[in-house]
Amino acid sequence: MIDPSVPLPKYLQLRALLLDTISRLPMDALIPSERELCRRFNVSRTTVRQAVDQLVVEERLRRVPGKGMVVARPPNRFQSFADDMHALGMSASCVDLGTQTIEADADLADLLGTAPGAPVHVLHRLRLADGQPMAVERSYIPAALAPDLFERRRPGGSLFKALEREFGIVTDTGDQTIEAGPATDNEAEPLDIPQGGTVFHLRRRTFSRGACAELTFSTYRADRYRIHLGLKP
Amino acid sequence: MIDPSVPLPKYLQLRALLLDTISRLPMDALIPSERELCRRFNVSRTTVRQAVDQLVVEERLRRVPGKGMVVARPPNRFQSFADDMHALGMSASCVDLGTQTIEADADLADLLGTAPGAPVHVLHRLRLADGQPMAVERSYIPAALAPDLFERRRPGGSLFKALEREFGIVTDTGDQTIEAGPATDNEAEPLDIPQGGTVFHLRRRTFSRGACAELTFSTYRADRYRIHLGLKP
DNA sequence: AAGTGGTCTAGACCACTTT
DNA sequence: AAGTGGTCTAGACCACTTC
Structure with a gap:
């Protein structure tokens, strides 16, 4: 042993x-x-x-x-969208809007910590709470970490769970920036809000053993969404 | 020893x-x-x-x-406004807009974990970054924890530092909720933004040994402010 | 009484850095 | 060579829970 x-x-x-x-x-x-x-x-x-x-x-x-x-209870994993909604008493669902694999430009490579030109999976999703649009998300995953992600992932399922179960990637830290402002037309349409309605812009990166495993840009409807945080010194 | x-x-x-x-x-x-x-x-x-x-x-x-x-570097204390601004490369200043001591109503007592009617200090401040308005804050502190806070506090100085130095209150946990939306007229005026401009509404509570030591409602200009978070599982 | 985690001792050898 | 943190052993007594 x-x-x-x-x-x-x-x-x-x-x-x-x-x-x-x-x-x-x-x-x-x-x-x-x-x-x-x-x-x-x-x-x-x-x-x-x-x-x-x-x-x-x-x-x-x-x-x-x-x-x-x-x-003990499993430690607080990063809040999946579903968990987040359930905590607010809403049901969560998800529609895949498309997937592709691109080459990282300079900005993306910098954020992901990969080489420029490295292949990156992109996942575009619409998040629904109680059946109503809540957020649109664009997630970037370095293809080197999860080569056949789109074949192995269950459509509509949790990205984190797929990374963990299929590729052994357990996220350990992350960072997040939050901004707020009026929605662009491209954002307003899928979210079903008026042009210029207030939205949150979230950018989240999660890391696994020092390497960025996932970068997600989310746009949340500010009229329906509220961010809750626990703070520790 | x-x-x-x-x-x-x-x-x-x-x-x-x-x-x-x-x-x-x-x-x-x-x-x-x-x-x-x-x-x-x-x-x-x-x-x-x-x-x-x-x-x-x-x-x-x-x-x-x-x-x-x-x-090692001191652990991430709760971000004071000054630290927050310095991290963004801006200078921070603060104007006291008024202080008073009130009796907690039911909602406030619930949030603070005090008895209804308990005396609570209220501190109203305008936060400036590079000399321009950034946020207005309303802070509530149970008077039992810091009886003569307003006599002992240095005007314009950090509330956390005063609580720690003068009353031995070291905060250990906290929670925060973040919303976004259009500013009310009352908020827009001191922040020097148009009516209906986008603002963040933050509610933060910090705790010291299980008791709420401070409750702050902040309104930040969303056109100037961006929230940064480090995440741990 | 037996078993548990909580604390504590007095050693030991290792890989590493500094002198 | 000397000192450091990193790992490991084989004990010990305590307060507590369970039987």
């Missing part, structure tokens, strides 16, 4: 094994005790605690003194 | 001592080595590492293998 000869430290090997176990378990499930893990993997308790500590920081496990360790 | 009889664990006592040291040191300063701290405070290396580990997670310290431990 744990190979002392492998260059990866024992506690990280153990963490990976625990993560695999956790992912198959329901929330609040009790996992084996620290001392039991020591016996089972033949490592010291310090090593077990080092592995567990990290999972606790990552909010995958909770310690319960006197009881044991239980599986 | 470290008292084994006190109920607080040694590693937390040590963490507090280190935090005090760190706060007086410039960024990238080298602090004593782990083994030196063991000798100096007469604790085991495990205990030292436990204290340091926490400060590393909190981004107050960085470890440099082979070198030592250095003071």
